[in-house]
Amino acid sequence: MKPATLALLKAWSIVAAGTVLAVAGALWNAKIAAQARSLDRLAASGGIERDAQEQALEVLQLRAQALADDPAFVDYVTQSQVPDPKLGGAVDNLSVSDLLKTRRHGDDVALLLDAEGAQITAIGSVGKERQSIQHDPLVIESITQLKPVQGVWLDGDGMFWVAIHPMLRGRTPQGYVILAEPVTDAFFAKLSRLAHSDVVLVADGGKGASVRYASGLDIRFNELLAAHRDALFAVADSAGGMVAMRDGARDIHVWAMPVSSNQRHAALVALDQRADLGEGRDAATWRLVSGILGFGVLAALCVLLAWRSTWQPLGQLVHAFDTDKAAIAKVRGGALMRDVRDRMLLLLKAMR
Numbered sequence: 001m002k003p004a005t006l007a008l009l010k011a012w013s014i015v016a017a018g019t020v021l022a023v024a025g026a027l028w029n030a031k032i033a034a035q036a037r038s039l040d041r042l043a044a045s046g047g048i049e050r051d052a053q054e055q056a057l058e059v060l061q062l063r064a065q066a067l068a069d070d071p072a073f074v075d076y077v078t079q080s081q082v083p084d085p086k087l088g089g090a091v092d093n094l095s096v097s098d099l100l101k102t103r104r105h106g107d108d109v110a111l112l113l114d115a116e117g118a119q120i121t122a123i124g125s126v127g128k129e130r131q132s133i134q135h136d137p138l139v140i141e142s143i144t145q146l147k148p149v150q151g152v153w154l155d156g157d158g159m160f161w162v163a164i165h166p167m168l169r170g171r172t173p174q175g176y177v178i179l180a181e182p183v184t185d186a187f188f189a190k191l192s193r194l195a196h197s198d199v200v201l202v203a204d205g206g207k208g209a210s211v212r213y214a215s216g217l218d219i220r221f222n223e224l225l226a227a228h229r230d231a232l233f234a235v236a237d238s239a240g241g242m243v244a245m246r247d248g249a250r251d252i253h254v255w256a257m258p259v260s261s262n263q264r265h266a267a268l269v270a271l272d273q274r275a276d277l278g279e280g281r282d283a284a285t286w287r288l289v290s291g292i293l294g295f296g297v298l299a300a301l302c303v304l305l306a307w308r309s310t311w312q313p314l315g316q317l318v319h320a321f322d323t324d325k326a327a328i329a330k331v332r333g334g335a336l337m338r339d340v341r342d343r344m345l346l347l348l349k350a351m352r
Contacts, residue, residue, distance in 0.1 A: 007307065007311045008303070008304070008307045008311060008312075011303040011306075011307065012300055012303060015296060015299045015300050015303060016296070016300075018296070018299075019292060019293065019295070019296030019299075022292045022295075022296075023289055023292050023293065026285065026288050026289055026292060027285070027289070030285040030288075035253075038253070038272050039242065039253055041195075041196055041197060041272065042197060042242070042253060042254065042255040042270050042271070042272065043242070043255060044195070045195030045196070045197045045199065045255055045270035046239060046240035046255045046257050046270065047239070048191065048194050048195045049191060049195065049199060049240070049257050049268045049270065050238070050239060050240070050257060052187075052191055052194070053161075053259075053268075056161045056181065056183075056187075057150040057151075057161050057163060058150075060108075060150065060161050060162070060163040060179050060180075060181050061148055061150050061163040061165065063105050063108070063163070063179055064148070064163040064164065064165040064177045064178070064179045065148065065165050067103060067165070067177045067179075068165035068166060068167045068168075068176075068177045069165075073099070073103065073167075074167045074168075074169070074174055074175075076096070076099060077096055077112060077120070077167065077174065077175055078167075078169075078174045078175070080093065080095060080096045081114060081120065081175075093120055093121050096112060096120060096121050097121040097123065100112060100121060100123050101123055104123055104179070105179075107124070107181070107182060108124070108179050108180065108181050109122070109123065109124030109125065109126050109160065109179070109180040109181075109182070110122070110123045110124065110177075110178070110179055110180075111123075111126075111133065111177075111178040111179075111180070112175055112176070112177060112178075113133070113134070113139070113175055113176040113178065114175050115173045115174060115175055116134075116143075117133075117134040117139055117140075117143050117176065118134055119133050119134070120175065124180075126153055126155060126160050126162075126180045127153075127155025128153065128155065133178075136153075138150075138151045138153075138162060138164055139164060139176070139178070142164040142165075142166060142176060143166075143173070143176070146166050146168070146171070146173060147166070148163070148164065148165045148166070149163075149164045150162060150163045150164070152259050152266070153180060154203055154259075154266055158182060158183060158184075158201075158212060158213070159182075159183040159201055159203075159212070159259070159266075160180040160181060160182055160183065161180065161181045161183060162178065162179070162180045163178070163179050163180075164176055164177070164178050165177045183201075183213075185213055188200070188201070188213040189216075192216075195270055196272075197255075197270040197271060197272045198214075198216060198217055198221075198270065198271050198272065199213075199268060199269070199270045200212065200213055200214040200217060200225070200268075200269050200271075201213050201259070201266060201267075201268055201269075202225050202226070202229060202232050202233075202256075202266065202267050202269050203259075203265070203266040204229065204233065204265040204266065210226070211225050211226060221271065224245055224247055224252065225245070225254075225269060225271075227245075228243065228245045228246075229265075231243050231245070231256075232254075232256040232267045232269060233258070233265040233266075233267060235256045235257070235258055235267065237258075238257075238258065239257070240255050240256055240257030240258070240268075241255070241256060242254075242255060242256075243255075243256045252271070253271075254269050254270060254271040255269070255270040255271075256268070256269050257269075257270075313332060
């Protein structure tokens with residue numbers, strides 16, 4: 001290979017290597033930026049989840065308070081628990097149940113407990129046995145402290161927002177109102193839209209974790225979340241925290257927020273299925289890459305033009321000097337190479 005051709009190939013190799021490095025750097029930077037945006041979005045989703053949970057519990061607590069603070073309702077429930085001779089000495093739970101049906105909101109599950117926490121009546125089901133209600137941690141907290149309590153109940157199929165409010169006469173408890181609102185797929189779908197992420201519930205099922213409200217989630221993410229349940233449940237901050245789940249050779253980041261349930265471990269988890277690979281190849285990135293490639297092509301053309309005006313004529317001069325000195329005068333090139341050619345001709349003429 002001629003030295004001039006070898007010089008051209010070396011120059012093109014340098015340009016190509018520089019272009020490849022620049023493209024790789026741009027893609028790497030875009031990937032890091034995309035991961036940072038994804039993490040920021042997941043962190044923001046934690047605030048959205050917390051606000052949605054607090055809002056749902058607050059609304060439910062207000063409905064429970066409206067019942068428990070209604071003197072007429074409290075008096076009716078209290079009087080119904082007095083043995084009625086007309087009923088053979090039994091209490092009138094049926095009329096209380098009918099009243100509760102008219103006073104509950106939508107699909108709320110409504111329960112009434114007496115002053116000791118025993119169930120008087122219930123409209124709907126929360127997947128808990130009648131006897132277990134009295135010993136539920138939320139119920140015990142409301143009874144012992146005589147204050148409204150709110151939280152979450154988990155059953156085999158899903159989750160309920162729960163609000164408990166004591167019915168008081170002065171400081172004397174007459175009973176307790178419990179309202180439980182089932183959390184639906186529609187709630188999680190709305191939460192996912194607001195958070196711009198997929199939001200699911202991961203709950204401890206005893207033998208393993210179950211992923212609920214995950215109809216739009218890829219099956220491999222269900223398995224990944226269940227496999228990392230200990231790390232998800234270990235997040236103690238009520239505002240949530242970032243958890244890295246190892247998936248083969250890469251980490252997938254999710255935001256886990258503990259659910260305030262006294263029954264078992266559970267967490268609301270936000271993740272972005274579209275960002276788990278860290279792809280940052282958006283339109284702006286492709287424009288940058290196109291610009292770098294265009295610059296690389298332009299640099300290669302500049303190298304070619306420089307080669308044609310310098311290295312190629314120089315190679316022709318060397319070849320003509322070694323083989324046919326008369327051909328030196330025919331060499332063309334840039335101004336510099338023409339000056340070298342003319343000086344070489346003068347030198348040869350002086351040597352004759």
